[in-house]
Amino acid sequence: MTAPFSRGFRGRPRSAAASGRLPPGQYETREFPVLSAGPTPRVALGAWDFTLRGPAGTTMRWTWDEFQALPHEPVTADIHCVTKWSKLGTVWEGVSLDTLLAESAVRGLAPAPYVLAGCDGGYTTNLPLADVTGGKAWVVVSYGGEPLAPEHGGPARLLVPHLYFWKSAKWIRRLHFQERDQPGFWESHGYHNYGDPWREQRYAGDE
């Protein structure tokens, strides 16, 4: 049974599908709402580190200064939240996962087919290795030309814009490469394991 419609209610300004840049079921927003599932983690840059861990336990770790010394690149991307809002042309800066993997290959770290991202505050999300390589993923430290604010995931977050934005994990601290796929937080609570906005894979069971 459809809900009765509310005379005169328009809701937030939204354009759907106009530009072809919007995946099905999405609306464009100019805002950048803060979605919070818990207290904002706050970590001093002196205490921050970022770790890659291979399936055999080999690790590669960067302190903040070491991370900032890696080659950074600008990224402009459309981002799509599963709550139906898309923000086009967002501008970030950070280090490509390809760079991080290349640096750690030198140390003998070989990745595995699945990745589990771990974050301050306990958030996790999972991705196939193929979705974080080949220029598809970054660890970003700035948004809109400014250092990434804590409420938006600062000091560093994952950015994987071709998937729904819950995969772009805030407060990222580690990526574990694993032989088996392990669902992360939202993936364990009804959301789709992969999350392709172009196939509208919002919830578990969506094709």
Add this chain to the structure above:
Amino acid sequence: MTAAAATPRPAAQRVAWRTAVVADIVPETPRARTLVLDLPGWPGHRAGQHVDVRLTAEDGYQAQRSYSIASAPEEARLALTVERLDDGEVSPYLTDELRVGDRLELRGPIGGYFVWHVAIGGPLLLVGGGSGIAPLMAMLRHRATAPGTAPTGAQRHIPARLLYSSRSWDEVIYRDELARLVADDPALEVAVTLTREQPEWWTGFRRRIDRMMLAEVAWPPAERPHVFVCGPTLLVEAVATALVALGHDPARVKTERFGPTGGAA
């Protein structure tokens, strides 16, 4: 609580979406309106409970927000007081566009924790900011309508105090009604603090609620008041923290945070 004082709880019922009809729209302040709703079959509510309101645009887009019920359980019609947030998605529709005769989809009553009824007794301390006054007003209206009972059977209003924080005199919701309630009832005291601007004749508080103000207005912890705090999250947390620091039992301080803007947007 004696058996005589016990008020039976409303029977539990599955909460379902219903369609209310707007019977009246009452301007309260330049930015706040009370929506008075006809809702046949309404199961009744407790003061402090809320409803979820769901709006549907012609293209099927939906937005949903929660609003505290401002009317007493004893009233025939349901009242919701909405304060317009300028960049809100839902509140400007409810305060500016909605007309008498329009339908409004809602479900409720919801929430059994942040509730007060006379059988719980007092003293009753209510602390509110902005539109957080709405559920507290339901409690005061219920208290005025349902006389407190005492073991002696004498009808006597339960001692109650309201501390209300508003930005300016113009934005004090239910101003006249609060004045009437106080005039009629020696057991009710109301203190208002105006935080941004004050009329020149103002002799009341002129700052955000703080520990010192609460120490002045609240009962001593030994009186074990039932406390309800409602409004913007930061105000609620500051007040709850201060009350506990003053020695009030945390289990007796109930909070309803409205979020960053202080009301459903």
Add this chain to the structure above:
Amino acid sequence: MDEALRLDGNVAAGILSELFVPDLTAARATCAGCGATRPVGALLVYAHGMGTVVRCPDCDAVVLCLTRTATHVWLDPTGVTRIVMAAPAPPA
């Protein structure tokens, strides 16, 4: 400031009412993380657009997580060891 986004357990009452007929916010829940027991209404809710995350004010652990998909409501109760609710009033 994100602290301003914190809400109370009340906020979960709506989605909980889709799963339980009696109101759960007055029921007392024991946190699996630290053992603290308090009414569900006194827990902290972070109303993320993707779900309702109910946390323990003492240890921040997730006590309940509720999500709504197109076809289902999911309740993850692994953060709570016990919920105790007063029996409803007998019918008149």
